[in-house]
Amino acid sequence: MLSAYLLVSHGSRDPRQEIAMQQLAKLVNNKLESNLQRSIIGGVVSPPKCELVGTAYLELKPEPLHEQIKRFAEMLKANGYHRLKILPLFLLAGVHVMEDIPGEVALAQQAVEDIIIELQPYLGSHAGVEKLLAKQIAKSSENGYNQGWILLTHGSRRPGSKKQVEAMAANLGVLTAYWSVAPSLESRVKQLVSADCKNITILPYFLFAGGITDAIARSELQLKLQFPAVRFQLAEPLGASAELADLIWDLINK
Structure with missing residues (x-):
């Protein structure tokens, strides 16, 4: 059929x-x-x-x-x-x-x-999504020493909704942050800075560019001002x- x-x-x-x-x-x-x-x-x-x-x-x-x-x-x-x-x-x-x-x-x-x-x-739910993110991480690993990564997604208040993305982040060795719920992007950046990270890559876990990814880019600019000793990189959404x-x-x- x-x-x-x-x-x-x-x-x-x-x-x-x-x-x-x-x-x-x-x-x-x-x-x-x-x-x-x-x-x-x-x-x-x-x-x-x-x-x-x-x-x-x-x-x-x-x-x-x-x-x-x-x-x-x-x-x-x-x-x-x-x-x-x-x-x-x-x-x-x-x-x-x-x-x-x-x-x-x-x-x-x-x-x-x-x-x-x-x-x-x-x-x-497809395991291949994790592989796409792993490629982004491998690419950003060329940036330098003391590297940290933040997987930033929208988030949901539905119980259990974070389970899949948290498991994926653990496999990739990155921190998670959420746009609409805690922990926030800024709090995760502070955590990495406290651990002496000098290079931080933000991985927007979104399909396409849009209003939220534009807002994330503006937040990155503010973070650069707040932490001038840190080199930030903002990856593209999956696309x-x-x-x-x-x-x-x-x-x-x-």
């Missing part, structure tokens, strides 16, 4: 995030087309009749998520497809992943007949890369 895929992110008023989502969807679609081409040559499937990789947003769109899913599913159904896989592009198992998105998917499934809507694991598309492809095929 040929599947289609819907990549779901939080949504933002910042146009950079929607552009990045479209870029990422295109990368995933390229992988799908390559896979389908091999199957078509082998006589396994017929060529796709419509777009098979779409994007949707939990918030800040005119339609609620379940309506976006329904619209995409009805387009698939009209073209003879019977299965839609939903992939949450979220890095933490917060309220959105554990409650909001499953509820929206259930509403969409109730409204659409003759098509199976499957919710896949969220992006941050719409071929490597990230590989992780998504792996998740949607589980």
Whole structure:
């Protein structure tokens, strides 16, 4: 049974995030087309009749998520497809992943007949995300002696939501900080400075550039003024890369 895929992110008023989502969807679609081409040559499937990789947003769109899913599913159904896989592009198992998105998917499934809507694991659950961060750490390790790293993520007040990112940080040998809950970025910087770190790299654990990453950049400038003896480096968010598309492809095929 040929599947289609819907990549779901939080949504933002910042146009950079929607552009990045479209870029990422295109990368995933390229992988799908390559896979389908091999199957078509082998006589396994017929060529796709419509777009098979779409994007949707939990918030800040005119339609609620379940309506976006329904619209995409009805387009698939009209073209003879019977299965839609939903992939949450979220890095933490917060309220959105554990409650909001499953509820929206259930509403969409109730409204659409003759098509199976499957919710896949969220992006941050893939072990490959840790490998992407490890590459960033290895790159920043060239900066000098007394190096420290801070993995900075949004954070959630949902019980247990920090477990996955804390375990990943422990494996990577870095400290965690949170934008919306404690411990804060500044408190972690003070901890590293007290341990005589002269080079500190901040790793923003976010998918795309946006309002929060801009605010993090402003915070870095303030930290440079506050700790002039320390060399700071701010890494880029994960971004719409071929490597990230590989992780998504792996998740949607589980």
